[in-house]
Amino acid sequence: MERIIFYILAAIIILFAVASVTSRKILRAVIYLLFVLIGIAGLYFLVDYNFLAAIQLTVYGGGIIVLFIFAVMLIHHVELELEKTALKKKLIAGALSAAGLAVTLWAILTYPFPETSATIYKSIEVADIGRILLSYEDGGFILPFEVISVLLVAVMIGSIVIAKGRKLGEDGSPKTEDRSEKLTENK
Numbered sequence: 001m002e003r004i005i006f007y008i009l010a011a012i013i014i015l016f017a018v019a020s021v022t023s024r025k026i027l028r029a030v031i032y033l034l035f036v037l038i039g040i041a042g043l044y045f046l047v048d049y050n051f052l053a054a055i056q057l058t059v060y061g062g063g064i065i066v067l068f069i070f071a072v073m074l075i076h077h078v079e080l081e082l083e084k085t086a087l088k089k090k091l092i093a094g095a096l097s098a099a100g101l102a103v104t105l106w107a108i109l110t111y112p113f114p115e116t117s118a119t120i121y122k123s124i125e126v127a128d129i130g131r132i133l134l135s136y137e138d139g140g141f142i143l144p145f146e147v148i149s150v151l152l153v154a155v156m157i158g159s160i161v162i163a164k165g166r167k168l169g170e171d172g173s174p175k176t177e178d179r180s181e182k183l184t185e186n187k
Contacts, residue, residue: 019032037060041056
């Protein structure tokens with residue numbers, strides 16, 4: 001049964017990943033990416049990594065996709081179509097992807113995976129993960145946790161700056177506002 005669920009999730013991930021990359025509508029591409037991230041969370045649930053699956057759904061499936069959708073709606077029109085990519089660029093991207101796949105498969109097939117014995121599986125509780133993440137002692141992750149939060153704040157500020165952008169004039173050129181003109185208009 002687990003094998004069938006794995007194949008279904010893998011097919012969903014591959015199908016929506018290809019759809020996300022090939023879609024010319026930017027909002028549809030983001031929605032397809034959401035289904036890819038949900039499929040990956042399903043794989044985490046399948047191998048009993050419940051905490052990682054929940055993080056995948058909340059952080060990526062929830063937060064990042066919502067941020068993408070807001071950015072798309074703020075910056076572009078929702079029905080904006082992406083430009084067509086030149087055949088040369090498609091061939092280069094395909095060749096690089098095939099080379100990356102070949103290197104990955106070679107690494108997997110030539111790695112001498114050690115035989116594992118039947119060891120006792122120790123379940124880790126979510127509370128233990130929380131304590132380790134917020135610990136500042138040896139083995140704690142409070143510093144990387146805080147660095148990531150600062151990085152996310154910087155990303156949000158950057159997305160606001162990008163979303164504001166420059167207003168275009170009637171001729172399509174960027175409008176430059178002179179503050180002295182604005183002050184004289186107000187008086």
